[in-house]
Amino acid sequence: MRESLKSNSVAVLIFANSSNEELKNKAISNGHTLFDSLTEHTLNTVNRTGLPYFLLTEKEQNGITFGERFVNAINFVFDTGFESVITLGNDTPHLNTNDILRAACSVSRNEFVLGPSTDGGFPFQNNRCSN
Numbered sequence: 788m789r790e791s792l793k794s795n796s797v798a799v800l801i802f803a804n805s806s807n808e809e810l811k812n813k814a815i816s817n818g819h820t821l822f823d824s825l826t827e828h829t830l831n832t833v834n835r836t837g838l839p840y841f842l843l844t845e846k847e848q849n850g851i852t853f854g855e856r857f858v859n860a861i862n863f864v865f866d867t868g869f870e871s872v873i874t875l876g877n878d879t880p881h882l883n884t885n886d887i888l889r890a891a892c893s894v895s896r897n898e899f900v901l902g903p904s905t906d907g908g909f910p911f912q913n914n915r916c917s918n
Contacts, residue, residue, distance in 0.1 A: 797891045798869040799833050799840035801826075802860055803877035808845045825877040833875070835884040838891060841867075871895060 806822035815821060826842075833840045843860045850856040857874075864872045871894035873887060 796869065796895050797838060797871045797873065798864050798867075799836070799838050799887065800860055800864050800872050800874045801829055801833060801840060801842045801877065802848075802857060802874055803829065803842070803844060805844045805846070822877070825880060828880055829875060829877045829882075832882060832884055833887065836887045836891070838873075838887070839869070 803826055804822075806819045806826075809818065809822045830840075830842065841860075841864055843863070847860075848856040849859045861872050861874065871891075873890050873894060875882065875887075
């Protein structure tokens with residue numbers, strides 16, 4: 788499937804705060820280990836796709852609100868020349884490489900993809916692309 792994607796068509800945006808920033812608002816025992824592990828897992832999963840990716844933490848994010856920072860991060864990826872962006876947080880450890888590749892297939896066909904999420908996120912899933 789990767790061969791059908793143009794080299795500059797799809798990039799992954801990992802939009803995740805550092806463990807230090809996360810712990811400013813969350814009192815979690817061993818939180819540094821938890822958040823660092825989640826980010827490392829996400830990076831490893833995205834790396835296995837072979838897709839280009841960007842990790843933007845609070846250090847690279849611009850804006851006051853979450854929405855401003857998120858939109859600015861997406862625009863940053865578009866401004867580097869990519870036609871489609873897959874956005875991920877570091878809080879979906881169940882997400883796997885095939886999920887991301889299916890999303891890449893869908894967005895490269897100009898299909899909008901959200902989810903799936905069973906934890907209060909967006910419930911929509913597009914299953915037209917298979918791996």
